Amino acid sequence: MSNPQSCKGPVAPHGYACKGRMRLGWVAAVAAVALLAAGGAWWWQQRGAAPAQGQAAGPRFGGGGAQAQPVSVGRVERRDMRVMVSAIGTLQSRATAVVRTKVSGELKALHFNEGDEVKAGQLLAQIDPRSYQAAFDQAQGTLMRDQALLRNARLDLQRYQELKSQDSIASQQVDTQAALVRQYEGTVAADQAQVDAARLQLSYTRVTAPIAGRLGLRQADLGNVVNPADANGIVTITQLRPIDAVFSVPQAQLDRIRERQAGGAELPVELWDREQRQLLARGRLGALDNAIDLTTDTLKVKAAFANADGRLFPNQFVNVRLQVDLLKDTLTVPAAAVQNNYVYLVQDDGTVTQRRLRVGVADGDRVSVEGDLPEGAQVVTDGLDRLREGARVMVIDAQAAAKADQAVQDAGQRRAQMLRNLTPEQREKLSKMTADERRAFLRGLRAQREGAAPTASAPASAPAPAASPPPAAR
Incomplete structure (x- = not known):
């Protein structure tokens, strides 16, 4: 080099x-x-840490580790189970009447309020009766005149008959007088019919309720000229007590329904709201239709409900549950415990084991089952996704956990509401406080709002901005 x-x-x-x-x-x-040495050391550390991470992650997913998984449980019980058929139904009124006038005239008075409950025969409206009263008086006057003529003709006939017995007058005169009496009798009868017709027309000026029920919205106002041909009439009355629900049941259930009805049993029916959370009413099955709908393979049936509280209305959409049978003393578990026809059974040693079941009918939050489950045993209802065969579990009270969560949420909401209600000066003061001072300040405000003693609010006045150290000194 x-x-x-x-x-x-x-x-x-x-x-x-x-x-x-x-x-x-x-x-x-x-x-x-x-660099090569540092990379090798990092690789060796990661290689050694991987098994430890795998061991630590094992209990999280229900492995054979010692960490127990918190779960909620339910009991295996024997009880009577209802066999229910669910359907969608519509409520129908048993009777609906459009109140129309039977005579023409001006509407002078209304004696009801929209939405009122009325009885049959109750006065609802008044038509101007003056013309009909005049016609009645005229017919009655004609009757009185003809009755007077009849009485006079009868007296004459009586005199003629006495004279004839003395042979003082001819028989023809007696016969003529007798015919006149019969003529007046016919006239009086016709006059009486005219009086009755006029009285009936006069009574029609009082418009009354034809049936009992609830009134709808008013269709005519005071001063209007109404007549029998009006399509909308004055008001509509709908009978609500009792009320019927119409729904369809599958053809496969007809034999069981007919057997129960033939035996004299009343089949209970329940009505639920759209979300199937609130029970609206209980009733009983009434009539069955006479033909099966080929397009749906169902039969229409009708159930009756007392509707004492008036909460059901015609044309209302409801979910219907028809009880077609009752299973006595059958084995049941909570519906939340069943997952793919399996349940996790909690054993005495604190572990769980899977049990395969045959699921039957469901009734509310429980379901009937057939399988190897001892009565009174505990099955897991919450936390199933974290469990495996043999996993250790810790049973917790689901209601207590829910109450604790709700308490935490309520406390957070109260704290947030309190902070929103602070004045700008209080917020500025709060921003300059330490954590301990802030907690004392909020406790003082809470005590003041709850009506506590003045001593309880003393910590609130202690942490003033001047007493706290400046931000630079902290």
Whole structure:
């Protein structure tokens, strides 16, 4: 390397340029060796740490490690299970009536409020009765006149009959008077019919409710001239108590339904809201349709509901659950515990083992099963994704954990609300405090808002901006 021939080109006196280049080459070689040594050491450390990381990660996924996985459990119980058929239904009113006037006239009065509950025969509206009252009076006057003529004709007939018995008048005169009496009797009968018709027309000026139910929105206002031909009428009445739900059931369930009905059993029906979270009403199955729908292979059925609280409305969409059977004393587990026809059974040594099941019907949050499960045993309901066969578990109370989480969330919300309610001066003061002073300040504010004693709020006045050290000194 000290060979002068290795340095090419012109050189300075005494070979200084060639020596500088050789020094740079040595530095580069030493740096490369150092980098290789550092890389080798890093690789060796990573190689040794990999098994330790694998061992530490084992218990996380339910391996054979000693770390127990927190899980929630449910009990294996025997209980009666309902066999339910779910369907989508629509509520229908049993009767709907459009209240129309039976006579024409001006609407003079309304005796109802929209949405009221009314009884059959209750007065709803009043039509101007003056013309109908006049017609009634006229018919009644005609009747009274003809009744007077009839009474006079009868008296004359009686006199003629007495004279005839004395042989004082001819028989023809008696017969003529008798015919006149019968004529007046017919006239009086016709007059009476006219009076009855006029009275009926007069009564029609009082518009009453034909059925009991709930009123809809008013379709006519005061002063309008209404008549029987109006399409919308005055108002609509819908019967809501009881109310029916119409839905379809599969043809495969018809034999079981008919057997239960033939035995005199009442099939319970439940109505649920759209999200199937709130129970709306309970009723019983009523009538079955007389033909199966070929397009859907279902049969329409109708169920009746008392609707005592009036919360159900016609045309309302509901989810229907029809109970077609009841399984007595069957083995059940929580529905959340079943995963791909398997459950994790918690053993006495704190480990879990998988048990294969045959799943039956579901009722609420439980499902009937058939399998090797002892009654009263515990099965995992939460934390299934972290478990493997033989994994160690720690049973926790799901309700207690949920309450703790909710308490933490509530505390965070109260703290955030308190910070939002601070004045600009309080926020500036808070920004200059230490952590301990800040906590004392917030405790004082909380105590003041909760109506605590004045001594409880004393820490709040202690940390003033002047008492705290300046930022540069901290």
